Amino acid sequence: MNIAHPALPDIAPPNEGDPLRDPALYLNRELSQLDFNFRVLAQAQDPQVPLLERLRFLCISCTNLDEFFEIRAATVRHAQDFGLPPGPDGLSPAAILNRIHDRAAQLVEQQYRCWNQVLRPALTEAGVRVLGQRTWNARQARWLRAYFRKEIMPVLSPLGLDPSHPFPKILNKSLNIVVVLKGKDAFGRAGHMAIVRAPRSLSRIIHLPQNVSGGEHDFVLLSSVLSAFVDELFPGMEVKGAYQFRVTRDSELVVDEEEVENLALALRDELAGRGYRPAVRLEIAQDCPKPIIRTLLQNFELSENAVYYIDGPVNLNRVTQVYDLVQRPELKYPAFTPRTLRNADEMFETVGEGDVLLHHPFDAFTAVTDLVRQAASDPDVLAIKQTLYRTAKDSVIVDSLVQAARNGKDVTAVVELRARFDEEANLAFADRLQDAGVQVVYGVVGYKTHGKMLLIVRREGRKLRRYVHLGTGNYHTGTARAYTDLGLITADPDIGNDVHLLFQQLSGLAAGTKLKRLLQSPFTLHAGILKRIEREAKHARAGKPARIVAKVNALNEPKVIRALYAASQAGVQIDLIVRGACTLRPGVPGVSDNIRVRSIVGRFLEHSRVYWFANDDEPEIYCASADWLERNLLHRVEAAFPILDPKLAERVYREALQNYLDDNLNAWELDADGEYRKRVPAEGEQPHSAQATLLAGV
Known part of the structure; x- marks a missing residue:
């Protein structure tokens, strides 16, 4: 099996002064990133992978593609708008966008073919059914209509489009239905087109009761229910067609840090409008009439190379909920229990005897959380300093830092507010840390703090000793179970001093200092x-x-x-x-x-x-x-x-x-x-x- 990257013609000529700068020697970053999603999708197509894990890989490829458009494609559009020159590969931003469309269209086609022809039938055979409208029996249809009337219709606000009702704002990646109507409403207005937006509060997957459907694991997508019963939202009108669509928007936050007095406040303002930033992609049901597509493109200010035709639910990544709802161990990877340290209850003694290497997820992340927890309560610990880029929603690390501050220790947290898609969560736990008396700093203007560092200063006899954790991954207990990462816990004096100097740079205004062991x-x-x-x-x-x-x-x-x-x-x-x-x-x-x-x-x-x-x-x-x-x-x-x-x-x-x-x-x-x-x-x-x-x- 191979995944072909398209040829790259129309690139700039070689640089005669340095042959190693020849654009032909460089692949394009965006297209290479797209190729990774083909490799993820290949896992969904591999019969050796457990069935529900294959579904998860399919959904990961969809989520990755969303983020690709939100960040990478949006960045290329910015480069085009500002007239930036080609990169090392020699491709202009316009050429990259065209190739992104062609390559992403191939990926989308393969994703839906995998869903429609491979995974959905295989799941049905395994007793996990995602039922489309055409397969509902009379009993299922009655139950779903009642569910629509009771749980869905009361929170919907359909909007007919006319001069007094302009095209509504459409939230980033939200599920929407464009409805074609015929007839006149109660005010005598002729209906042509309406938009039905599905609020985020509605579950995208509906689990049918076993006494209704007969199966323990029978599901229906919200998009199918909306399409089936959308006529009830327009009484007296004839629904000529209903078509799902979804728009993806630029989600890269841009804050001029040198021009703001308070980065946290500036980010809060930016986050409020993130869901309505310029559009970069339109996903639309493949049977949607061309005039409607042109109307949507006009309203979103998009060109034809931003349209992707969908043979199924436009929010396919939401099917990942089935993975969590179905407790069938035989359809998932076997569970495992990570290794734990023998003397985890005495972390300072253990690390004092020699460096500790952790290889996650095979080694438990509890060694790190135990270290911070023990430092928070140890009377000999004087100070704790830590960088936080991403962390879990209910973080035991944050809990320990709060407790350490309440126990009178000097605690400093370098919180990176600009961690992409985690900005809101980071603002929240930064506030919590500050309320507990933790000194919170937001790093260095113009540079994201991405390093993973923990420093603990402990009095041992007449001396102060530094204990350090350094890692390749975040202080996040969830990703520590899903990502491979390496971590080192050490009391090496040189490494400890280097980390001390790094924290001085981050929290103060220290001049650059030569480090003995670390590269920075x-x-x-x-x-x-x-x-x-x-x-x-x-x-x-x-x-x-x-x-x-x-x-x-x-x-x-x-x-x-x-x-x-x-x-x-x-x-x-x-x-x-x-x-x-x-x-x-x-x-x-x-x-x-x-x-x-x-x-x-x-x-x-x-x-x-x-x-x-x-x-x-x-x-x-x-x-x-x-x-x-x-x-x-x-x-x-x-x-x-x-x-x-x-x-x-x-x-x-x-x-x-x-x-x-x-x-x-x-x-x-x-x-x-x-x-x-x-x-x-x-x-x-x-x-x-x-x-x-x-x-x-x-």
């Missing part, structure tokens, strides 16, 4: 990566073994890519494990023929970032919060931390790198032509799944 973005991380890549190239030119292995979520930073190309030309063997967007072209003769790129898609979302450099048989290995993206390396506050304990360093390499390079079941390999091809075991080769191997050790 935006100051030393980018340069540190380039320096280490060049060091490997130097070793290769000297005839020494040279190798780089890196695992990141995305790669697009041009200088890093050019450095990797140059290292490949010098003979460095380079293996890149890149989950999502990758703009580097591997396997180009004479340029990147020593570079291999693979993407792993499996049960857990691959989220850990690890950089390994051979360094002439004295390898260096770093875990980090940063991908090799321009934004992470140059425009965010990030931290990359070394694994100094040789045994732990070997474990990180074995589990998070070599294990994934050996994967021949869930790996997709990127070719020079931009195609991702599914890796399959060769004849006689032992099948190997990286995630399954790690689960087997739990």
Whole structure:
């Protein structure tokens, strides 16, 4: 199986001054990101994956596509509006938007084919039925009509379109029905078209009672019920047609931080209008008449290349509720219990004896929450400092920080208010922390604080000792069960001092300070990566073994890519494990023929970032919060931390790198032509799944 990326003609000519800047050597970031969703969708099509998990993967691909349009496509539209020049791939914003439409249309078509022809029939056979209007029997139809009248109709406000009723505001990603009418209403007005908006308060999935439907797991989509009984909203009128549609809007918040006195207040103002920002995509039922589509496009100020025709529910991602409503263990991945530390009730003693490495979700996140909880109540702990980018709704971390402040400890929380789609939640828990006496700061103007750091200062005898947690993922108990991430808990004095200096920078106005162990973005991380890549190239030119292995979520930073190309030309063997967007072209003769790129898609979302450099048989290995993206390396506050304990360093390499390079079941390999091809075991080769191997050790 392969996922073909379309060819990229009409790109700018090569840069004669530097062959490694040739646009032909770079894939487009947006199109590469779209390709990741094809790989997610492939999981939904894989019969080896449990059925309800396949449904979940389908819905994830839909949710990812929503976010892609809200952020990535919207960003390209901004670039077009402002006349920005092409990026390293040479494509103009207009050309990218056209290719996005073509590629996304292919993805949408495959998503609905998977739903209509594969998953929905398979679910029905397994006794989980999502019933369409045409399949309702008389009893089901009666119950649903009564449900519509009692639970749905009272909260609907249909709007007929005429000179006194202009086109209504349509909320981002909301379910809507455009209704074509014939006849006259009670005031003698001729009806032509009306809009029915489904409030967010209505459940998108209706679970039919077993005594009505006969099945324990029978469901109906709200969109089907609205379409079936919409005529009851227009008594005396003839409904000629009813068509679902959904509009996706630009959701990238833009706040001029240097011009606002209070970032929190400014963000609250922006959030209030986020749902009604400019439209970027229109999803519409495929049988909707062209004149209606033109009317919708006119009102949303969209062109034809923003329309996507849907063969099914426009909000297909809402079917994910079925996964949660159906308790059928045989249709899901087997449950597992993560490993826990032996002496978790004495975290300071445990860490004092040696560094602790955590590989989530195989190692429980409770080691981190226990550390913060124990610090909150320990009389010897004087101060706690922590960065918070994303956290759970009912966060035990936040609870512990509140308790620590109430216990008289000095607590500082660096809360990143601009964590995309979590801004509102972060504002809420920032208020809660402040009310408890926690010193809350919002990081640095112009730079998102994305680093994952926890610092605890504890008095031990006559000395103060620092305990540190550094991670590749967020302080979020939910994602710690669903994402692969690495964390280090250490009392190493040098690392502790480095983290102390970083917090001084974030909360105060300290000048840049040289760190001893950590690499920090935006100051030393980018340069540190380039320096280490060049060091490997130097070793290769000297005839020494040279190798780089890196695992990141995305790669697009041009200088890093050019450095990797140059290292490949010098003979460095380079293996890149890149989950999502990758703009580097591997396997180009004479340029990147020593570079291999693979993407792993499996049960857990691959989220850990690890950089390994051979360094002439004295390898260096770093875990980090940063991908090799321009934004992470140059425009965010990030931290990359070394694994100094040789045994732990070997474990990180074995589990998070070599294990994934050996994967021949869930790996997709990127070719020079931009195609991702599914890796399959060769004849006689032992099948190997990286995630399954790690689960087997739990």
